[in-house]
Amino acid sequence: MFKKYSTAAPMPVTLTRNNSKLFNKTTILGIGHPFLSDDAVGLFAMHYLQDQVDSAYSEQFQFIETESAPENFLGPICQFSPHRILLFDAIHAESDPGTIFYHQFELTDSIDSQPFSLPLNNICFFLKKELECVITIIGIQVKNIHFGNIITPEVQTGIKKFINQFAADNLLN
Numbered sequence: 001m002f003k004k005y006s007t008a009a010p011m012p013v014t015l016t017r018n019n020s021k022l023f024n025k026t027t028i029l030g031i032g033h034p035f036l037s038d039d040a041v042g043l044f045a046m047h048y049l050q051d052q053v054d055s056a057y058s059e060q061f062q063f064i065e066t067e068s069a070p071e072n073f074l075g076p077i078c079q080f081s082p083h084r085i086l087l088f089d090a091i092h093a094e095s096d097p098g099t100i101f102y103h104q105f106e107l108t109d110s111i112d113s114q115p116f117s118l119p120l121n122n123i124c125f126f127l128k129k130e131l132e133c134v135i136t137i138i139g140i141q142v143k144n145i146h147f148g149n150i151i152t153p154e155v156q157t158g159i160k161k162f163i164n165q166f167a168a169d170n171l172l173n
Contacts, residue, residue: 038142045088052167091139098158105135
């Protein structure tokens with residue numbers, strides 16, 4: 001279901017429709033526990049991407065730090081009514097730390113084994129049905145999820161490379 005991202009391939013996530021028109025509104029969710037080292041990489045990714053967005057486009061973006069309860073933010077997301085939602089989260093895919101995986105969610109999908117009180121597939125299903133938007137889950141392979149607030153260098157490097165390429169392809173003139 002999840003595909004491994006490679007810098008040799010085209011960027012799998014875009015902020016354009018049909019390669020021309022910019023999505024009007026995009027919600028970026030940072031998911032993860034801030035005190036479990038690499039599990040916080042979704043939060044780190046969301047903030048790092050937020051820093052890349054030019055203030056001229058800021059009204060087109062909604063950035064939400066959900067920590068480990070994305071279900072608590074369904075109301076604000078629906079009120080914003082985005083055309084695209086990007087979810088950044090830690091993933092355990094038995095790959096090298098910092099490896100990026102992505103998946104464009106469809107109503108027929110089933111994503112399980114998530115540690116949320118409401119499974120991520122239920123959240124995505126609700127948002128997809130309610131908003132008819134494009135939902136992409138970006139998973140970052142973690143190395144360490146022990147107590148602490150420092151993300152390992154390999155994981156930081158992986159997500160920074162991905163976001164820098166994403167920003168270059170989508171946010172820079």
